[in-house]
Amino acid sequence: MRILDETKRLVSMASTRQTIGPPPASRRSERARRAILEAADDLLVENGFANLTIEAIAARAGVGKQTIYRWWPSKAAVLMDALGEDLVEHLTPADRDGVEAALREHLGALARFLALSEAGAVYRALVGQAQHDPEMAATFRNEYLQPLRERELAILERGVARGELPTDLDLELALDQLVGPIHHRVLVTGEPAGGEFVDRLVDRFMAGARR
Numbered sequence: 001m002r003i004l005d006e007t008k009r010l011v012s013m014a015s016t017r018q019t020i021g022p023p024p025a026s027r028r029s030e031r032a033r034r035a036i037l038e039a040a041d042d043l044l045v046e047n048g049f050a051n052l053t054i055e056a057i058a059a060r061a062g063v064g065k066q067t068i069y070r071w072w073p074s075k076a077a078v079l080m081d082a083l084g085e086d087l088v089e090h091l092t093p094a095d096r097d098g099v100e101a102a103l104r105e106h107l108g109a110l111a112r113f114l115a116l117s118e119a120g121a122v123y124r125a126l127v128g129q130a131q132h133d134p135e136m137a138a139t140f141r142n143e144y145l146q147p148l149r150e151r152e153l154a155i156l157e158r159g160v161a162r163g164e165l166p167t168d169l170d171l172e173l174a175l176d177q178l179v180g181p182i183h184h185r186v187l188v189t190g191e192p193a194g195g196e197f198v199d200r201l202v203d204r205f206m207a208g209a210r211r
Contacts, residue, residue, distance in 0.1 A: 035061040036068055037082040044079060045118050049125040054078075076129055076136050079122050084144045086119035092151055099159030103202045106155060107178060111193040114186040124187060152179065165209050178205055 039060035043052050052075050058065045072078045090113050093106040114120045130137035152175055159165040178201060185193040 032061065032063050032067060033071065036063060036071075036078060037085070040075065040078045041082050041118055041122055044125055045121050049075075049079075049129060052079075074136075076126065076133070077139075079126055080140055080144055083119060083122045083126065086113075086117075086122075087144065087148050090117070090119065091148055093155050095158065099155060099162070099164045100202060100206050102155045102158075103178065103205070104198060106152065107182060107198045107201060108195055110179060111182050111186070111198060114182065115193060120186075127187060149175070169209065174205070174209075178202075 036057060039057045040052070043056055043060060047056075054065055054068055054075055057075065057078065058068055061068075068078065072081065091106070091110060093102055096102045096105065114123060126140055130140050153171055156165060156169065156171045156174055160167055160169060160171075181201060182193045182198070185191045185197070
């Protein structure tokens with residue numbers, strides 16, 4: 001009985017150590033990664049791209065610089081990863097019945113995202129940086145913006161499949177005509193790109209498609 005009791009005590013102690021001990025390395029790594037991405041977002045909004053440094057990100061996230069450099073080669077790479085997650089979370093169009101309703105919903109979300117959100121500030125900063133860094137621009141377009149474009153094209157593809165849009169529609173050009181004016185207003189002119197503007201875009205597009 002004493003041997004059995006001692007075995008139970010040792011098992012209990014091992015279980016307690018597992019419960020109160022440090023979390024697994026993978027969980028600690030994910031926690032640090034999230035802290036770094038959030039710190040980069042916050043500091044970009046507060047100080048702008050030019051004043052953002054790896055040192056500042058590390059200090060805000062509570063990690064060492066080498067932790068950041070182990071995962072990302074530059075501050076732009078950190079920001080692109082942060083933005084990529086936001087693009088998936090906030091700009092994945094719902095598969096709704098009706099291409100017109102889907103376009104209104106997605107284009108409205110896109111306008112708000114670009115103009116009003118903290119992630120939109122990151123997007124605008126990266127677009128600016130891409131003008132001076134061809135290698136970074138290629139990565140930004142291919143790995144982060146192209147997946148968004150494919151999700152947006154899917155709205156139009158579903159419209160064609162359901163017979164709501166003509167089968168000979170140039171999908172790439174149509175998408176440019178829909179999202180291009182929103183980007184132009186947010187990034188260039190600074191004019192409002194709210195609900196009324198989105199409605200006009202969709203109304204004009206659908207009228208042309210029906211003709």
